[in-house]
Amino acid sequence: MENIYMPLKARVVSVTNETPDVKTFKLRLDNGDGACIPFLPGNFLEVSSFGAGEAPFCISSSPTRNDAFDITVRSVGSVTSGLHKMKPQDIVGIRGPFGNHFPCSAVQGRDILFVGGGIGLPPLRSLIHYMLDNRDDYGDITILYGARTPDDRVYKRELDQWAGRKDVLFLETVDVGSKSWSGRVGVVTILFDEIFVRPKITTAFTCGPPVMIKFVIQGLLKMGFRPDNIVTTLERYMKCGVGKCGHCAVGEKYACTDGPVFTFADIQKLSEKP
Numbered sequence: 001m002e003n004i005y006m007p008l009k010a011r012v013v014s015v016t017n018e019t020p021d022v023k024t025f026k027l028r029l030d031n032g033d034g035a036c037i038p039f040l041p042g043n044f045l046e047v048s049s050f051g052a053g054e055a056p057f058c059i060s061s062s063p064t065r066n067d068a069f070d071i072t073v074r075s076v077g078s079v080t081s082g083l084h085k086m087k088p089q090d091i092v093g094i095r096g097p098f099g100n101h102f103p104c105s106a107v108q109g110r111d112i113l114f115v116g117g118g119i120g121l122p123p124l125r126s127l128i129h130y131m132l133d134n135r136d137d138y139g140d141i142t143i144l145y146g147a148r149t150p151d152d153r154v155y156k157r158e159l160d161q162w163a164g165r166k167d168v169l170f171l172e173t174v175d176v177g178s179k180s181w182s183g184r185v186g187v188v189t190i191l192f193d194e195i196f197v198r199p200k201i202t203t204a205f206t207c208g209p210p211v212m213i214k215f216v217i218q219g220l221l222k223m224g225f226r227p228d229n230i231v232t233t234l235e236r237y238m239k240c241g242v243g244k245c246g247h248c249a250v251g252e253k254y255a256c257t258d259g260p261v262f263t264f265a266d267i268q269k270l271s272e273k274p
C-alpha cells in the first residue's frame with residue numbers, strides 16, 4: 001500500500017447473518033483482478049463505511065482460503081451500523097492489514113487450545129481455519145466456545161462441522177439456554193472440567209469479552225499453563241491503526257503495532273494493566 005492513510009476499495013461479495021446483531025462480510029479488492037490482500041491470522045483492517053467513518057476489525061478468514069477475506073461485525077454504533085446496511089456488490093474502504101499476528105509457525109508441533117467467547121471467535125476463526133488447513137503441523141486441537149444464548153452463536157454451520165471432525169475436540173456452551181437448546185448451559189470455563197490438556201506442550205489462544213478473558217486466564221494458570229503459552233488479543237480504541245496517533249496506547253505499547261496479539265507474559269510486563 002503506497003499511502004497508509006488512503007483506503008483501497010473492496011467489494012462486498014456476500015453477507016451472512018450470524019446473529020440478530022452480527023454479520024459476516026466476504027470482501028474482495030475492487031482492483032480489476034479481485035486479488036486478495038496478503039495477511040496472517042491476527043492481523044486487522046481499518047474498514048470504512050463511506051459517510052460514517054472507519055473502524056478496526058480483525059480478519060476472520062484464513063489466508064489459506066485466499067480467494068476473498070472476511071470481517072465479522074457486531075452492530076454497536078455509527079460505522080458498524082453503516083456496514084450492516086451493506087449488500088453484495090456494495091463498496092467499502094479498507095486500510096491494512098495492520099498489527100502483528102498469531103504465532104502460527106512458532107507453535108507448530110504443539111497441542112493447541114482455543115477458548116472463544118461471543119464475538120471473540122472471529123480472530124480465532126482465522127487461526128482455526130489456518131491450522132485445520134495445515135492440520136499435520138499441529139498436535140491435538142481443542143476448541144471451546146461460549147455464547148450468551150443459542151441465537152448469539154456465530155458461524156453456526158462451522159461449529160457443527162468442527163463438532164463433527166475426528167481430528168478436533170469441539171465443545172460449546174451458552175450462558176442462558178432456550179427451549180430448543182439441548183446443549184450445555186454455563187460460562188465457557190465450565191468446559192475446562194471436560195478436557196484433558198498437557199499444559200507444558202500446549203499453547204492456549206483466547207479471545208472474548210474482558211471478563212471472560214480474566215477467568216479463562218485464571219483457569220489456564222491453575223491448570224499449569226505458563227504465561228508465555230497463553231495468547232490473547234487486546235482491543236483498544238484505535239484511529240490511525242499504524243502507530244502514529246497514540247489512541248491505542250496501553251502502557252508503553254501501542255495495541256495497533258505491538259499488538260493486537262499479546263501473550264499473557266507480555267501483558268504482565270505492561271506498566272498499565274489493560
Ligand SMILES: Cc1cc2nc3c(=O)[nH]c(=O)nc-3n(C[C@H](O)[C@H](O)[C@H](O)COP(=O)(O)OP(=O)(O)OC[C@H]3O[C@@H](n4cnc5c(N)ncnc54)[C@H](O)[C@@H]3O)c2cc1C
Nearest residue numbers: 044055056057058072073074076077078079080235236260
Ligand atoms: C484490533 C481490533 C479488532 C476488532 N475486531 C472486531 C471484529 O472482528 N468484529 C467486531 O464487531 N468488532 C471488532 N472490533 C471492535 C470494533 O472496532 C468497534 O466495535 C467499532 O470501532 C465500533 O465502531 P462504531 O462506529 O460502530 O461504534 P461507535 O459509534 O464508535 O461506538 C458505539 C459504542 O461502542 C463503544 N465502542 C466502540 N469501540 C469500542 C471498542 N474498541 N471497545 C469498547 N467499546 C467500544 C462506544 O463506547 C459506544 O458505546 C475490533 C477492535 C479492535 C481494536
Ligand code: FES
Nearest residue numbers: 239241245246256
Ligand atoms: S491507533 Fe493510532 S497509534 Fe494505535
